[in-house]
Amino acid sequence: MKITVINGTEKRGVTYNLKEIFLGELRDRAEITEFYLPKDCPGFCIGCTSCFRTYESKCKDAEYIQKIEKALLAADLFVFTSPAYVFHTTGAMKAMLDHFGYRWMPHRPAKEMFGKRAVIITQCLGAGGMSTAKDIKDSLSWWGVSSIKVCSFKLLSEIEWEKIPEKKKKQMTSKLVKTADRIKRIDFSRPARTNLTTRCKFYAVRMLQTGLGKSNPEYTDYKYWKSNGWIDKTRPWK
Numbered sequence: 001m002k003i004t005v006i007n008g009t010e011k012r013g014v015t016y017n018l019k020e021i022f023l024g025e026l027r028d029r030a031e032i033t034e035f036y037l038p039k040d041c042p043g044f045c046i047g048c049t050s051c052f053r054t055y056e057s058k059c060k061d062a063e064y065i066q067k068i069e070k071a072l073l074a075a076d077l078f079v080f081t082s083p084a085y086v087f088h089t090t091g092a093m094k095a096m097l098d099h100f101g102y103r104w105m106p107h108r109p110a111k112e113m114f115g116k117r118a119v120i121i122t123q124c125l126g127a128g129g130m131s132t133a134k135d136i137k138d139s140l141s142w143w144g145v146s147s148i149k150v151c152s153f154k155l156l157s158e159i160e161w162e163k164i165p166e167k168k169k170k171q172m173t174s175k176l177v178k179t180a181d182r183i184k185r186i187d188f189s190r191p192a193r194t195n196l197t198t199r200c201k202f203y204a205v206r207m208l209q210t211g212l213g214k215s216n217p218e219y220t221d222y223k224y225w226k227s228n229g230w231i232d233k234t235r236p237w238k
């Protein structure tokens, strides 16, 4: 199994330790590639819109983005992690996700994404863990990923790993181990099932693209949808 991990922080803190507990359960059977943000994607999207209008390779940060995308497309499982920063994902994670705006379904989603699986691990001191996970889930689901599991924790005590009470650490470990056990039972030779929500989004966008193509057959996103056969009978899921 190939796992690609996107860490929303470079800090070896609580988020890091939770992710290590989860990966520890899978290491013996997985080839793991990790990215740490902002180090592995330091630039912000500056809104040049080259990726939307023409080619993603024109982005000033293409070198970083293409490396991450290659690892994502090769992976059987994505693991995204983030602490809550003011109720949301870290700026570094948001900056990376912005770069993948062109991969949202209304633009040029990668067909491989429709069969991918993901786990999101977030934590907060008191509140904001779920909205942090949602920031990430919004992008993944609009990329076409249907199978997304969220492990979100409230520390409610200390924010330094060493100071967190053992009882709390045990509770969090138990949830992560259970999630890893579920992952172990998955047959990764088969793509994940594309759920109804994703299919509905696809058909809504297909209608939009069909209309756009009628008024301008040279429109970049329409040409992409057409060349994949999605305007006709082909679908990105099996």
Ligand SMILES: Cc1cc2nc3c(=O)[nH]c(=O)nc-3n(C[C@H](O)[C@H](O)[C@H](O)COP(=O)(O)O)c2cc1C
Pocket (backbone or CB within 6 Å): 009, 011, 012, 013, 014, 015, 016, 083, 084, 085, 086, 087, 088, 123, 124, 125, 126, 127, 128, 129, 155, 159, 160
């Ligand atoms: C800038 C910043 C903003 C934060 N905002 C929140 C928040 O809105 N809600 C919350 O419960 N914890 C918040 N925290 C705490 C973090 O979510 C997290 O629990 C803590 O930073 C430890 O995680 P780490 O060691 O992985 O960095 C914030 C921390 C920082 C540094």
